[in-house]
Structure formats: structure tokens, C-alpha cells
Amino acid sequence: MSLDYVKFTPGFGKFMPKEYRDMVEHGPFGKKTSVSQVGTFKEILEEHPMCAGCAMTLFIRLAIISFPNPEDTITVGTAGCGRLAISQAAIPFVYGNYGDQNGVASGLSRGLRLRFGDRPKDVVVMAGDGGTADIGFAQTLHSWFRKEKFTTIMLDNEVYGNTGGQESGMTNKNQVLKMAPLGKKFEKMDMLGMAKVAGCAYVATVVPNNPRRVESVIKKAVLIAREIGPTYIQAYTSCNIEYAIPTDKVMEDAKEVENDRYKFSEYITDEAKQYLGELYGYKEYLPKPAAAVAKS
Amino acid sequence: MYLVANIDQSICAATSCKLCTQYCPEANTIQYDNEAGKDKGFKYGAAYVAVDRCKGCAQCVWVCDNMAKHHAIKMEMIDQIGDAALTENITYHDKNTKAVLASPLKG
Numbered sequence: 337m338s339l340d341y342v343k344f345t346p347g348f349g350k351f352m353p354k355e356y357r358d359m360v361e362h363g364p365f366g367k368k369t370s371v372s373q374v375g376t377f378k379e380i381l382e383e384h385p386m387c388a389g390c391a392m393t394l395f396i397r398l399a400i401i402s403f404p405n406p407e408d409t410i411t412v413g414t415a416g417c418g419r420l421a422i423s424q425a426a427i428p429f430v431y432g433n434y435g436d437q438n439g440v441a442s443g444l445s446r447g448l449r450l451r452f453g454d455r456p457k458d459v460v461v462m463a464g465d466g467g468t469a470d471i472g473f474a475q476t477l478h479s480w481f482r483k484e485k486f487t488t489i490m491l492d493n494e495v496y497g498n499t500g501g502q503e504s505g506m507t508n509k510n511q512v513l514k515m516a517p518l519g520k521k522f523e524k525m526d527m528l529g530m531a532k533v534a535g536c537a538y539v540a541t542v543v544p545n546n547p548r549r550v551e552s553v554i555k556k557a558v559l560i561a562r563e564i565g566p567t568y569i570q571a572y573t574s575c576n577i578e579y580a581i582p583t584d585k586v587m588e589d590a591k592e593v594e595n596d597r598y599k600f601s602e603y604i605t606d607e608a609k610q611y612l613g614e615l616y617g618y619k620e621y622l623p624k625p626a627a628a629v630a631k632s
Numbered sequence: 633m634y635l636v637a638n639i640d641q642s643i644c645a646a647t648s649c650k651l652c653t654q655y656c657p658e659a660n661t662i663q664y665d666n667e668a669g670k671d672k673g674f675k676y677g678a679a680y681v682a683v684d685r686c687k688g689c690a691q692c693v694w695v696c697d698n699m700a701k702h703h704a705i706k707m708e709m710i711d712q713i714g715d716a717a718l719t720e721n722i723t724y725h726d727k728n729t730k731a732v733l734a735s736p737l738k739g
Contacts, residue, residue, distance in 0.1 A: 354719070354720060355660075355719070358724050361724065362724035362725075362726075371654055372650065372654075373727065374650075374653050374654055374664075375650065375653035375662055375663045375664030375679060375729065376663075376664050376666065376727050376728050376729055377724070377727065378660060378724055379659040379660050381659035381660075382659060382660075383658070383659075383685060384659075386657075388657075388687035388688060388689040389657060389687070389689025389690070389691055390657055391657070393657035393658070394655065394656070394657040394691075397656075397657060397658075397659050398654075545655075547654040547655065583689035583690060583691065584689065584690035584691060584693055584694045585694065586689070586691055586694075587655060587691055587694055587695060587699075588694060588698070
């Protein structure tokens with residue numbers, strides 16, 4: 337949980353794999369790196385077994401690049417595709433049993449605050465739609481009601497992609513899938529509405545076809561979760577296998593879905609706005625000068 | 633044999649949009665060399681692919697053709713590419729990477 341845990345003992349460097357040495361010497365730890373600099377530094381996500389062209393992988397990659405302090409971040413996940421990539425990053429990953437990732441993250445977040453006090457240690461839950469909205473629904477909502485200070489990210493591929501294509505609560509109504517041949521009978525769950533009702537300080541929907549926006553949303557969510565309260569990001573990360581999207585059309589699909597039913601939305605409480613403006617220099621959230629108010 | 637992405641650096645260096653580096657789902661795969669193309673008068677470098685990490689999804693091709701409209705990336709059979717970047721031949725510098733190009737099959 338610090339920059340030091342990735343460093344190797346002096347003299348052992350030459351025995352380490354090249355990727356590891358590159359990560360220690362040219363990784364993002366302790367530096368301010370951004371999505372626009374990607375390709376010029378060693379990313380902390382390594383090779384992973386997820387499918388070629390998976391939008392979820394792209395989102396996870398962008399999310400990990402966007403963490404404000406990667407050396408002080410712990411990710412929590414659960415069963416599902418996402419954990420295959422999240423666990424291949426050089427930051428600690430805790431694997432919660434299916435559905436209890438928000439419970440695990442609650443304890444972790446509280447423990448880190450007791451142990452490290454004011455030094456920010458970020459806990460980020462990244463789980464699929466099944467882990468967050470179906471099997472982990474109770475623990476997710478309860479962590480929000482308890483105002484646990486960590487970020488929950490739903491990797492919403494609208495299907496149980498890892499187990500052959502069963503419908504999830506986040507699948508759209510009438511959607512036919514391999515293991516839902518008659519089509520889903522119910523509407524997609526409104527997790528955004530529930531997050532707001534349950535008291536999340538920041539709620540956003542995002543699609544990974546806009547990397548800078550993903551970066552901005554992740555940074556805000558993680559920073560707000562340090563002090564203000566729970567934050568929730570719902571990301572559309574299509575499953576190109578179960579929805580039969582050719583890999584070179586994944587971004588085209590993301591663009592269409594974003595324009596159609598997954599428009600970017602952001603909800604932020606006044607307290608969180610003030611916190612971001614005053615502590616982290618988000619000018620858009622600072623009160624406007626009196627002259628500008630009079631003009632408008 | 634299988635397809636991997638190959639970037640025409642002479643087209644890429646003329647625009648240097650960096651979009652493909654941001655849209656690749658694989659980490660450390662589309663890398664960026666800030667010095668590439670400077671001998672030809674271009675200022676801002678060009679992207680290249682670490683072909684041993686490329687899974688051949690062609691998302692970068694769609695992004696380059698349709699979003700950037702530069703048409704600099706093509707999918708090519710790995711044995712048809714003369715010289716390419718491999719992870720072991722890439723050196724990281726301060727905010728830059730450099731690759732010594734070699735045959736992807738012989739290394």
C-alpha cells in the first residue's frame with residue numbers, strides 16, 4: 337500500500353522480468369499520468385486473458401490509468417469477466433465471494449482509515465452487472481445506505497457473459513440471449529435512481545468510447561469517496577461475444593448505444609461539488625464571482 | 633498465422649492524434665514514440681504496435697479510419713510484416729518509449 341511495495345530489493349533487479357523492471361522504473365506510481373500520455377509510460381495493467389476487443393477491458397484499462405493515486409489504491413472484485421483483467425494489475429486486488437464485494441470493501445475501507453488515518457487510501461469496487469445488481473444487490477445497496485466511503489463501478493455488459501449468456505437484472509427488456517431464448521420479461525433495473533435514493537454523493541454513467549470522459553469521471557468518483565461518501569459509476573461495457581458484435585465494431589456499437597440509451601449523465605451533491613472545488617481545484621464547482629453571476 | 637495491427641508511421645507522424653493508444657483494450661500494446669518522424673520534419677512522433685501483445689481485434693483500425701479519419705492502421709499477417717516492435721525490444725524513457733524493430737517471428 338505504498339510506492340515501496342512494488343520496488344525490488346537492491347541487487348535483485350537484474351533477475352526480475354523486463355515488464356516488472358519497466359513498471360517500477362517507468363510506471364505511473366508517484367507520478368501524475370493521464371490518459372492522453374498513454375503509450376509513453378509503462379501501464380500497471382499487464383497482459384490478461386480477456387477476449388480480444390472486449391470493451392470491458394478497455395474500460396478497466398482506462399479506469400486503472402485514471403486512478404488519482406494508483407500506489408494507494410486497492411481494487412475489489414468478484415466473479416465475472418472483469419476480475420480476469422483487474423487482477424492482472426500491479427495494485428492489490430481483493431476477490432470477494434460472489435456478491436459480497438461491497439461488504440468486503442466496506443470493511444477494507446474502514447480498516448484502512450483506522451490504520452492510515454488521514455493518508456488517503458482508495459478502495460474501488462469493480463464488478464459486473466450480475467455481481468452488483470443481482471447477486472450482490474443487497475450488499476451494494478446497504479453499503480450505500482451506510483454511507484461507506486468507497487467507489488463502486490458497475491461493468492455493465494447487460495448479460496452474464498462468463499457463464500454462457502443468461503439474462504441479468506441489467507439486461508434490457510425483450511432481449512433474447514443464448515440462455516434467455518424467450519427474451520427478458522422485465523425492464524432494466526434503474527440502479528442510477530437507486531444509487532441517488534440510497535445517498536451516493538456522485539453517480540455517473542459513462543461509455544468507454546470517450547477515454548477522457550472516463551478519466552474525468554473515475555477521478556471525481558475516487559476523490560469524492562475519500563471524504564464525502566459512496567460514489568457509483570455505471571459503465572456500458574458491451575459483451576461482444578454474447579451480443580455478437582464484431583470486434584472492430586465494438587466502438588461503433590458503444591457510440592450508438594451512448595447516443596441511444598446510455599447517454600452520459602452525472603449527478604453530484606452540492607457538498608461534493610464544494611469539496612472538489614476547494615480541495616482539488618475543480619474550477620467549475622467553485623462559486624462564480626459576483627460579477628459573473630450579475631452578468632448571467 | 634494471424635492478423636495483427638500495423639501502423640504506417642509516415643501517415644501517423646503527420647497527424648500524431650494518439651487516439652489509437654487510448655482505444656486499444658490491451659495495455660502496453662500501442663506505444664508512442666515522441667521522436668518518430670522527426671528526421672522527416674514531423675514534430676510530434678508516431679504510434680507503433682508491440683505485435684506480441686496484439687490480439688488482433690482491429691478496434692484501432694476502426695478508430696483510425698472512422699474517428700481520426702487518417703487510415704494509418706491496417707491488419708496484416710504477422711509473417712508478412714518485415715520489422716515490428718516486440719515488448720523485449722522496447723525501452724522506456726522519461727515520458728517516451730523507443731523500439732528497436734525486428735522480425736516478429738525471428739525476434
